[in-house]
Amino acid sequence: MRIAPAGDRALLVDLDDVRTVAAHHAGWAVGHPGIAEMIPAAATVLVILTEDAEPARVSAWLRETPPAQVLGRSGETITIDVRYDGPDLDEVCATTGLDIVAVHIGQVWTAAFCGFSPGFAYLVGSDPLSIPRRADPRTSVPAGSVALAGEYTGVYPTSSPGGWQIIGSTDAALWDVNRDDPALLAPGTRVQFRAVT
Missing domain, CATH: 2.40.100.10 (Cyclophilin-like)
Structure with missing residues (x-):
């Protein structure tokens, strides 16, 4: 996982493939108060930060939060x-x-x-x-x-x-x-x- 700034209010998370993206996106669905929105793509996730978010803390949380074992939203x-x-x-x-x-x-x-x-x-x-x-x-x-x-x-x-x-x-x-x-x-x-x- 590679995380880089994307402007002053976003992070771009670079992952290996679409299944890894889906697993991490599902794992991150529990939410973090510093994340306003997540936009997944084929091998990346653009993480839009809230105005008061600290990018370093959000980046650490993204790295520490495990990917979901089951893809998809629960029950949907x-x-x-x-x-x-x-x-x-x-x-x-x-x-x-x-x-x-x-x-x-x-x-x-x-x-x-x-x-x-x-x-x-x-x-x-x-x-x-x-x-x-x-x-x-x-x-x-x-x-x-x-x-x-x-x-x-x-x-x-x-x-x-x-x-x-x-x-x-x-x-x-x-x-x-x-x-x-x-x-x-x-x-x-x-x-x-x-x-x-």
């Missing part, structure tokens, strides 16, 4: 119904030699971090995959597309370009400005996918 699992009808499903199954639907629904996924577009969560599973991105990205991926790339799965909240392998679709609203929290998935949220027809 969201089920997302998926029609496994994606245009890349057969190719992904053939490439990996796996029953991708069984693998996808057979584990609980955790939102490691959010980005790319509002409401898009990068989900990691307990049984990591390694799915190559498409050689030719699509100029338009429909909202609700359930896709895989690298070790991640995600759901496109809006129509956008994308290079992930589309394995299915959902009607779940990942981003809704009329909700108190517009994003359905936040870092630490656990997700269980369920196959529907």
Whole structure:
């Protein structure tokens, strides 16, 4: 773990990989009075400090607080119904030699971090995959597309370009400005996918 100042009111914590980030982010969820917000990414966590925080004390607390043994927020699992009808499903199954639907629904996924577009969560599973991105990205991926790339799965909240392998679709609203929290998935949220027809 490497911790460096990021301006005068933040610390950037550099970790080894996304699973280490998720474990530490979950462990730090107990909170520290000097932390206003934590923003996880693939290999870092940006820790925004309160006005009266002492960066050295917060840094020491971050180093001393153990990572969580179980990823995700306690008791919060969201089920997302998926029609496994994606245009890349057969190719992904053939490439990996796996029953991708069984693998996808057979584990609980955790939102490691959010980005790319509002409401898009990068989900990691307990049984990591390694799915190559498409050689030719699509100029338009429909909202609700359930896709895989690298070790991640995600759901496109809006129509956008994308290079992930589309394995299915959902009607779940990942981003809704009329909700108190517009994003359905936040870092630490656990997700269980369920196959529907």
